[in-house]
Amino acid sequence: MSKPTIYSIAQRCGVSAATVSRAFNRPELVSEPVREQIMAAARELGYQPSSAARGLVTGRAETIGLIVSDITNPFFPLLVRAVQRTAERMGSALMLVDAEESAAAEVAHVARLRSRVDGVIVASPRSSSAALREAARGLPCVLLNRPLRDLSSVICDNTSALFDAGDHLYKHGHRSFALLAGPSASWAAARRSQAIRRWARGRGVELTELGPFRATFKGGRQAGAALLETAATAAFAFDDLTACGVLAELAGRGVAVPGERSVVGCDDVLLAKTVTPSLTTVTAPMDDLGETAVQVLTRQIEAPGGAPEHVRLPGVFVARDSTGPRSGS
Amino acid sequence: MSKPTIYSIAQRCGVSAATVSRAFNRPELVSEPVREQIMAAARELGYQPSSAARGLVTGRAETIGLIVSDITNPFFPLLVRAVQRTAERMGSALMLVDAEESAAAEVAHVARLRSRVDGVIVASPRSSSAALREAARGLPCVLLNRPLRDLSSVICDNTSALFDAGDHLYKHGHRSFALLAGPSASWAAARRSQAIRRWARGRGVELTELGPFRATFKGGRQAGAALLETAATAAFAFDDLTACGVLAELAGRGVAVPGERSVVGCDDVLLAKTVTPSLTTVTAPMDDLGETAVQVLTRQIEAPGGAPEHVRLPGVFVARDSTGPRSGS
DNA sequence: CGGGGGAATGAAAGCGATTGCATGGATTCT
DNA sequence: AGAATCCATGCAATCGCTTTCATTCCCCCG
Structure with missing residues (x-):
């Protein structure tokens, strides 16, 4: 049997596909018994809505892109985690690309992601301002650790x-x-x-x-x-x-x-x-940086063409063992 | 003006949408002058094919999922890089999720990714074999560093x-x-x-x-x-x-x-x-591990229901400074 | 010179969801 | 009791693309 669709479920429950769709997206519009029946059938059939189909009609991919300049730099893993966690909370998936330290790759990746995501976060970009501006034209975009007047940015100020x-x-x-x-x-x-x-x-x-x-x-x-x-x-x-x-x-x-x-x-x-x-x-403040970046991006996505936002988060000094009193003297 | 589609281009070039589509996917089926005209128009309009629409009809998301048990573990960044690079070479994007060390999150993420990817790689899974098997039912899946009879796996044997x-x-x-x-x-x-x-x-x-x-x-x-x-x-x-x-x-x-x-x-x-x-x-051999995992996964995707593959790559001993002759005695 | 064959293109049917509009029945108001 | 509402649901269009099938035109061969 092929993948279940809203139609398989509709048929099985003797309702129309529209009702099935509503049962998922606007449950309050569907009467309780019908809704439960639909949910039961969906669970039984292992139904998963096709995000391609949904994306096609809604115009949203429910996905954001994250471009990091160099994933092997230990700075990034915590950031990636924070971004992914926040994105997920907002119902979005995370597409990650590693530019492997190449400025050219960065903008190329932005272009490649364009059609698959609702917006991108570019972390510690190495590209020139002009290239970034151009690459982000018409695509919601947030820069991390790199301010740029016409694009939103979230920076850590130490x-x-x-x-x-x-x-x-x-x-x-x-x-x-x-x-x-x-x-x-x-x-x-x-x-x-x-x-x-x-x-x-x-x-x-x-x-x-x-x-x-x-x-x-x-x-x-x-x-x-x-x-x-x-x-x-x-x-x-x-x-x-x-x-x-x-x-x-x-x-x-x-x-x-x-x-x-x-x-x-x-x-x-x-x-x-x-x-x-x-x-x-x-x-x-990695968690804050990642979370804020996603939130700013989300706002950009919801209000395209809105004014760019600029957020500045301070770092915090922490003393450990590599510093101490001046030697002998 | 809204996003350009194959229709905008078709109209602009006085051809049908089908021809535009072919110009991109099967260029040999389109006469040279027409093809070039289409390409020019596409470039000019900044056309990007909608991957949602394509995915809807082809049934392929051109995306693979990578679930890592803990992105902050320094083991992963190189792996992520290798996987992403290989996926990209195969024309796929990478969706990354971090299970944050939770076994439950792992299987939940597999479920969540199901509808957005063609297959998943689960790296160093912490979940039980039964849970993994169940989660991967009907979804091409490759396990990394965890052998399991009915699922494909790529492991590093030290x-x-x-x-x-x-x-x-x-x-x-x-x-x-x-x-x-x-x-x-x-x-x-x-x-x-x-x-x-x-x-x-x-x-x-x-x-x-x-x-x-x-x-x-x-x-x-x-x-x-x-x-x-x-x-x-x-x-x-x-x-x-x-x-x-x-x-x-x-x-x-x-x-x-x-x-x-x-x-x-x-x-x-x-x-x-x-x-x-x-x-x-x-x-x-991070690069090999990542690359092999993607290749195996690709094969699983292309031949669904095929027999699981099991690849074993050996680690290599390298002597540095933390070992030396036995002390004094 | 007629017909077979191939190359280039178009028309149209989906893919699986969402959603505005129409509909019918039950409920409520006067 | 008849009209006005409202709720639950169905119909059908639509998103942008791929792909099959049909069509047209041209070339070549007998």
Whole structure:
């Protein structure tokens, strides 16, 4: 027997297909006994409404797309989880694509998803603003961690948390700092560097800028090596992955952390807690970020052409074991 | 103007909708000039075929589902990438759901995906065999890392690599081992434990079994603590995450690795290379696993009701810095 | 020069749902 | 009692595409 449809059920219950459809979508329009009979038949036949058919008539795919620049970056899994969970709560499925770090792939994927989703979330896009704008034309779209005037965005702003991080180090007696800058193409990297510079200026402490380094473990090792050539006793790494590289490099050279140098990361990926010493870092509110992104997107979908929304969520400083009092002196 | 359809294009080009459809799907059936004209018009109008409409008539969603038991487990990102990449090459999109470690959620998600995908891959399922079988009834399905007679499966078999790991330790002079068992509900855990037992028996060395421990960082710390109460100089952790926990616990207690104890993990997640010391482990062929799973699934989709396939891919032992010669003695 | 065959195209029937409108019966109001 | 409502349901159009079958036109061969 082929897949059950509303017609199989209708026939079996001696009603019309419309009634079956209503029993599912507007149950209050169907009398109780009929509705129950229909539900029973549906369960018995293992009926599942065809989302293609429904999508065709409603014009909604009940699906959203999520494009991540690099799924292997430990930053993303928690985000993916939050997005998926929220989407599901809103009755939508999640289509995930991994751009594998290619800007070109990003926009190509947006194009490919167009016909299958109601809207997309692009996380930490690497593409140019123009390319993004063009790719999203006529498609509800929310950017994550990348502001852009004409498109909605949800960003995590770590400025104040980085100030806290700086103060934390300052209180521990540190007076000479290093800024291990992230990739120059990254909006987040620019923003973080800027925050740290401002903080250092405000505090009147010495700040040595190094980099940019790639946002990878290897890049972190290079950053660590560079750090050792300075007199800085504390360093701000671009993100946790970089920070882990720094830690590894320092450990490899027998430099104690936090004994001789303190290191702070950013993002608070899973890695941060598991590495030794555990990382002092800035926690990004992943759940909120993902949830908010989906909500904003949903609004865009329901009111196409509406004004773009911009949401800013702050990160939170968290002290762990990679920072401590300034060494000996 | 509303979304362009094949009709808009047909009208614009003075041909019928059927011709437009053919121009896309069976270009050899359309004369060259007409085809080009259609393509030009399509590009100009920004036409994107509605996959809902196509899906409705072809009965194919051109989408596959991937259910992972826990996306935050570092084992998965590479797998997701491999699956997505392969699916895309086959012209399919990927719907991802995260069961958040709940067995009940797994089967519920299979049910939810049913109507939107052509088939599903369930990675490292936690559900009971019966529940899985029932959930997959009538839906092409491939299990990853979980064999089950009536369903197709792709598994990573680490038996021989674990033998290599044992031999590697043996050559370094170790004679007393600990087995830090993984969750008892996990097929992989059972299989790995069994392999290690067999190896130890074959070698005639002492093997202390500890656990089971949860497959998390915390579980690893407990395992590390337990390890220290034994005289074993080398330990097999269930997976890399556990191994990282062990490392952290040992480091926290000032026990040198590999100086005093050697530790081997399993899976070779990203973490394994980044942790200090880097983990000696067993590399799972993620790309192959993902690719094979999609291929097997595709075959199931094309030949529904065909016999289930079972593929077994071996892991590969890789020595890094968490293992070394037996301590002093 | 007539007919067979092939290539290019069109007409139309669905695919499985949703939904506006029409209908008929029961209920209520005056 | 007749009219006005209202509720539950059915009819039929529609969403955008694929695909079968029929049609037309042209070329080639006997």
